[in-house]
Amino acid sequence: MVSVPPAQSExxxxxxxxxxLVLALPKGRILQEAxxxxxxAGIEPEAAFDDPGSRKLQFDTNIPGLRIIRVRAxxxxxxxxxxxxxxxxxxxDVLMEFDYPEIYAPLDLxxxxxxxxxxxxxxxxxEDDPQSWSHVRVATKYPNLTGRYFxxxxxxxxxxxxxxxxxxxxxLGLCPRIVDLVxxxxxxxxxxxxxxxxxxxxxxxxxxxxxxFKTYPDQVGGWVERFQTALGAADAA
Amino acid sequence: MTAPGPFQRALLPEGLRDDLPPWxxxxxxxxxxxxxxxxxxxxxxxxPPLVEFEDSLITASGQGQGQGQGQSQSRSQSMFRLLxxxxxxxxxxxxxxxxxxxxxATSRMAGQxxxxxxxxxxHVLRVRGTQLRPAxxxxxxxxxxxxxxxxxxxxxxxxxxxxxxxxxxxxxxxxDLVSPTLVPSLARQLALDLSTTEAARRxxxxxxxxxxxxxxxxxxxxxxxxxxxxxxxxxxxxKLERVSLDGQAARIRDxxxxxxxxxxxxxxxxxxxxxxxxxRGFEFHTGVGFAFFAPHVSGELGRGGRYQVACxxxxxxxxxxxxxxxxxxxxxxxxxxxxxxxxxPFGTGQEEARRLRSIGWRTxxxxxxxxxxxxxxxxxxxxxxxxxxxxxxxTADDEASEE
Numbered sequence: 001m002v003s004v005p006p007a008q009s010e011x012x013x014x015x016x017x018x019x020x021l022v023l024a025l026p027k028g029r030i031l032q033e034a035x036x037x038x039x040x041a042g043i044e045p046e047a048a049f050d051d052p053g054s055r056k057l058q059f060d061t062n063i064p065g066l067r068i069i070r071v072r073a074x075x076x077x078x079x080x081x082x083x084x085x086x087x088x089x090x091x092x093d094v095l096m097e098f099d100y101p102e103i104y105a106p107l108d109l110x111x112x113x114x115x116x117x118x119x120x121x122x123x124x125x126x127e128d129d130p131q132s133w134s135h136v137r138v139a140t141k142y143p144n145l146t147g148r149y150f151x152x153x154x155x156x157x158x159x160x161x162x163x164x165x166x167x168x169x170x171x172l173g174l175c176p177r178i179v180d181l182v183x184x185x186x187x188x189x190x191x192x193x194x195x196x197x198x199x200x201x202x203x204x205x206x207x208x209x210x211x212x213f214k215t216y217p218d219q220v221g222g223w224v225e226r227f228q229t230a231l232g233a234a235d236a237a
Numbered sequence: 238m239t240a241p242g243p244f245q246r247a248l249l250p251e252g253l254r255d256d257l258p259p260w261x262x263x264x265x266x267x268x269x270x271x272x273x274x275x276x277x278x279x280x281x282x283x284x285p286p287l288v289e290f291e292d293s294l295i296t297a298s299g300q301g302q303g304q305g306q307g308q309s310q311s312r313s314q315s316m317f318r319l320l321x322x323x324x325x326x327x328x329x330x331x332x333x334x335x336x337x338x339x340x341x342a343t344s345r346m347a348g349q350x351x352x353x354x355x356x357x358x359x360h361v362l363r364v365r366g367t368q369l370r371p372a373x374x375x376x377x378x379x380x381x382x383x384x385x386x387x388x389x390x391x392x393x394x395x396x397x398x399x400x401x402x403x404x405x406x407x408x409x410x411x412x413d414l415v416s417p418t419l420v421p422s423l424a425r426q427l428a429l430d431l432s433t434t435e436a437a438r439r440x441x442x443x444x445x446x447x448x449x450x451x452x453x454x455x456x457x458x459x460x461x462x463x464x465x466x467x468x469x470x471x472x473x474x475x476k477l478e479r480v481s482l483d484g485q486a487a488r489i490r491d492x493x494x495x496x497x498x499x500x501x502x503x504x505x506x507x508x509x510x511x512x513x514x515x516x517r518g519f520e521f522h523t524g525v526g527f528a529f530f531a532p533h534v535s536g537e538l539g540r541g542g543r544y545q546v547a548c549x550x551x552x553x554x555x556x557x558x559x560x561x562x563x564x565x566x567x568x569x570x571x572x573x574x575x576x577x578x579x580x581x582p583f584g585t586g587q588e589e590a591r592r593l594r595s596i597g598w599r600t601x602x603x604x605x606x607x608x609x610x611x612x613x614x615x616x617x618x619x620x621x622x623x624x625x626x627x628x629x630x631x632t633a634d635d636e637a638s639e640e
Contacts, residue, residue, distance in 0.1 A: 105443050106446060
């Protein structure tokens, strides 16, 4: 007599519950300003994090179960929106561009101050009447945000997506206007451009994945509070 | 134009997919489990058609909080339409089965006693996927409890959903309770204008305290309080009770608190979180809404809540329901492994094959005589080979599972 078949449940591989939280940090300018806050919140990345020669993409921290990844600013939002990272630091320019419903932005970290502005060549700006526009052609890294901004003003925006060196576009005739980040305005001036409108002011936010907030409310909420405290200390100093 | 490649026929439109073994069976099995949990609690199954006249799919259900028009609009934008060549009327493919169940409840089953407990499962089709769920066709399965406004009804549906999801092997299940009517009610009480209300909702949905900076202090304090009263039940409930609310808003808050406490007692193992300020995705609900989550699964496993069903006579019925989406669920459950299948070499007696099936084997019968039955069995994806009255395991290193 042959025995009965093995129960299917015996064959199911035990799932590995992976309970690490991942903090996504943006490469570049913001990182310099963000690290003091990250450290003040009690997070100390492993040494390789500060080693420019290191090829690592993920970093352990002094906190067991908390890892750091360092990615492009735009990708921070994407990693967090899809739950691949649970916490992150991202500018509200990025958040507004993607408008991911799965991201909470509970804390304004008050770093990375700048603004998103519309600029055009000085010559054009002198006789330009924005009220008369029905259509504008704009080079930008933020096509969605730009499109929404103009649509709300009854203007159809045709956006040409560029990933950098926006200031070249008017000079080389790609399109007359650009929407770009401005902090001092010196890059614009150096390229003969004038800032004609501010779309939005920008700072960096602590962001949280919605599902992570719901499934680890105490852990994730705890980190928000620690950043809040670190921020309060930084403000007081 | 490039010549069509040999695989071009395999290309499917965006958001559509073929389900292969073992996933297709696994998904069907999960639906069966949910439906049997529901049946066990007295929910009877209904099966509406895939396609209906556009008008009935748009206006079938609930106009809570005067948002009926927005609801119709957003639903109508998510549906595929086709012209019925017979009636020359516009038809639509369902994008959400709850509307159809509500239609059945208020028409063909209007004469049946209340409350009415119904369950359903079937495919839905949407014009667009979302960032998190790109699928345009997926299975929806759920229950509706129609015609009772008792809190006990909410409790029954949430507990049923929790039981069904736990039964599917989901670990660390948690439910988030929301009060989507709280902010609109507050806005009316505080006489906020439309754009301020919208800004408040956006801020609450993003938990963006910074966005409240420009608000009047009274309003800001309340909204900030609501935002901070989000989290696990034990820590958030006291914070929610401290938020200064009165009138209708206070009653809405009390309903949430009462339900959360009762749920904790009813299903002690279930992790409960509350988020009183969140409205997104619950715009059509008229009472407590809820969503299920599991650790390290992005997005919701299922959701539901209380809503109003519009009756043909102009009246309304209160209902509470729960839907789960199989595409999300499949990402949360343990990976299925193929059911054991045993290869019977050509010539094995039919009587013997029947007996093996009767004790639970899935048999794969060799169609021709082969020299290496083990190889043939492996080629057919079998886990076992039937040889000399014994089931030899082909998967593990361990040898035959004897007699």
